[in-house]
Amino acid sequence: MASISANSLHFLTALLYISIPVIFTATVVDDLNNLQPPPDFKSTITNNCRRNPSLRYCNSTPSDLHQIFKSTIVASHLCNISGNPNCVESFPKIDLHAQPKIAPLYLSFTFFWKYCPLTILSIDLSNNSLTGDFPTDVFYCSQIQALDLSHNDLSGDLPIQNFSLLENLTFLNLSYNDFTECRISDTHFFERFNSSSFIRSGLVPNHKEFRIKAVLLLVGLPVLVLVMVVFWGWLCFLQIRNERKFRPSMLKVATDGFSARNLMMKNGRASAYRGVLRDGSEVRVEIYLDAMSRENRRRFVEQCKILVQLQHKNIVPVLGWCGGRRLRAVVTEWIDGENIETLLSSCNPPWKQRVQVILGIAAGICYLHQEWPQVGYNLKTRNIMLSADGEPLITRFKLLDDHHSSTKKTYEFGMFMLEIVTNRRGSKELDQKSVDIVEWVKSNYPDNVENVIDKRMKKTVEIVSEAAEVLEFGLTCIDASNSHQPSWDRICDLLSDISSTAIPSASPDHWTSRVQRGGGRKHVHHRGVQ
Structure with a gap:
């Protein structure tokens, strides 16, 4: 690049005085790297400041001369790029609208903004995808009347206090950025400009969007909570179901x-x-x-x-x-206890405990009859376990047993009662005519009841009488002929009635009278079983 002639230097000093840079043919970067201030540049600056002390470079030191010269080079390029009609006479605006490739470059020239020409009244840096904080260097151009930084990606806090430097600013557009919302104490700043200056700038809340968000929050949050509850409930259900299904x-x-x-x-x-x-x-x-x-x-x-x-x-x-x-x-x-068969054969449980076992199993059967009638079970004494607190437990079930009818259930409960009283085991099923324990009890009831009661058990008059009642109730449940067998609805009503008073404290007719009212066979006390 050729050096600047004396005439050119004189012209340049004139431009410095009126703040209008000269036009160079090379790019701004090349000119900044190749051009040097002429020898009399210092005296030119001094004369300009004598004529107009308000020029921004008038208080600079000799070491700033190179920066001042570079600012004239940038001003020359920027004036032409901004479309000013006559950069020899005027430089009223900086217009870098929608020029994202070069706008950041000119913003990086801090030395230019520091000596911003006084003729510039408008700065347009909109639609350039600028990022980061607000470009504070523009505040050096304190005489400007219009500033447009809209449609960028500027963020962070807006330096509101610095706008007091721009006393002549009447037009401001910061819309469509992402600044941090301002405090309530900054409301005076917003009153200075039109509300259109801050559309979707992030500086003030968008009331329409706020209403939408409020509605979404009020409606969406309960829905979200409900969905989450249902979702977690479903997960818990799946977990429980999976825990119940063993591989x-x-x-x-x-x-x-x-x-x-x-x-x-x-x-x-x-x-x-x-x-x-x-x-x-x-x-x-x-x-x-x-x-x-x-x-x-x-x-x-x-x-x-x-x-x-x-x-x-x-x-x-x-x-x-x-x-x-x-x-x-x-x-x-796992029930860590003994079964009823073992209890009967080895421990000789007292009469009261035997009755409690009968009532407990009857309560379990009534629950199944009323709530889950489709469930089959096994009432053999070896399958009835005693829990840690002495409660009898049904532990085995009959799956895929289509023949486990109500009549069969009643029969099995009757057999269970006979086994508890006699400490003998039935070996045949309902459809067999010869059932040893049943025939044996019938042959001794009612005249020789003591013969069928467990021989090891103490036989008081009261116990013998009550055992006879249990035996008759058992025989009634076993007898499926002539509609003598009581229904389970009747049995449950009966057992519910007597469970509140233990059998050992009941009257001799405690069971028999209730069986009669329950629709079972007639009382046969002392007259034989029909």
Whole structure:
């Protein structure tokens, strides 16, 4: 780049005086790198300041001369780029609207803004995707009347106090930026300009958007909470359901590979193991060995889903099931106690305890009859366990038993009562005509009741009388002929009535009178069983 001639220098000093830069042919960056101030530049600056002391460079030091010279170069380029009609005579505006490639460059020239020409009245830096904080260098141009920084991405706090430097500013546009919302104490600043100056600037809340957000908050929050509650409830349901459904591998681990030392029972159709789950709880795992069709597996699972819902103090809690093709099992709590068969054969329980066992099992059966009539169960004395607090528990269920009718249930309960009184086991089913224990009791009742009462039990007059009542009630439940067998609705009403008063404190006709009212067979006291 050729050096500046004397005439050019004189022209340049004139421009400095009226704050209009000269036009150069090279780019602003090239001119800044290649051009140097002429030798008499200092004297020119001094003369200009003598004529007009208000020029911004008048209080500068000799070391600032190079910066002042560079500002004239930038002013020359910027005046032409901004579309001013005659940069030799006037430089009224900086217009970098929608020029995102060069706007940041000119904003970076702090030395230009420091010596901003006094003729500039308007600055337009809109629509340039500018980022970061507000460009505070524009405050050097304190004489401006219009400033447009709209449609950028400026953020952070707006230096509101600095706007007091721009006394002539009448037009301001900061819309469509992302500034930090101003404090209430800054309301005077907003009163100075039109509200259109701050549309979606972030400086003031958008009342329309606020109303929309308020509505969304008031409506959406309860809906969101409801959805979350339903969602978490569903997750809990799935978790509970999954916890109740055991995989074969889980049961194998719990029983130590179905080891022989954990085998508690085995017959032709099922086997039972003692196991320990991962959480340390002990369980009884009853495995069904017989082959099962796909339809029966489905029914098996449906019945197990019912078993896990049973809640009664006389029914063992069912924890879950396994319904695989190769392994089907029901998992219940482990009852660490003795069964009724063992209790009768080895401990000779007193009469009062025997009655409590009968009433407890009857209460469990009534619960099943009223709430879950489709559930079958096994009332053999070896399958009735005593809990830690002495409550008798039904521990085994009959799955896929379509023949477990109400009549059969009543029959099994009658047999259970006879076994409790006599300490003998029935070995035949209802459809067999010769049932040993039943025939034996009938042959001794009512004249020789003492012969069938457990021989080890103390036989007071009161106990013998009450045992006779229990035996008659048992025979009534067993007798399915001639509609003598009472319905379970009647039995439950009866047992509900007498459960509040223990049998040992009842009158001799305590059971018999209620059976008669309940629609069972007639009282046959001292006259034989028909």
